[in-house]
Amino acid sequence: MTSALYEQLQGLFGVRLRVVRLRMNKYEFVSPGVVAIPGQRLGFNKGFLVRDPDGHTMRIVEK
16 A cells, blocks of 8 residues: 555544554454544544563553
8 A cells, every 4th residue: 555545544543543443453452453542632533452472561542
């Protein structure tokens, strides 16, 4: 996938596209998938947790 196409899809599908790419690359997910966060107290409305190759947990969010 070209980076221009990826950027266009990212704008349309947000964090869901990142989930697909991470699952294709066999990353370990802590969250079951994209989780909606009610309200805007945290500054974002949905996201998920995934482990990097070293085992560190990363939070990926969509504002």
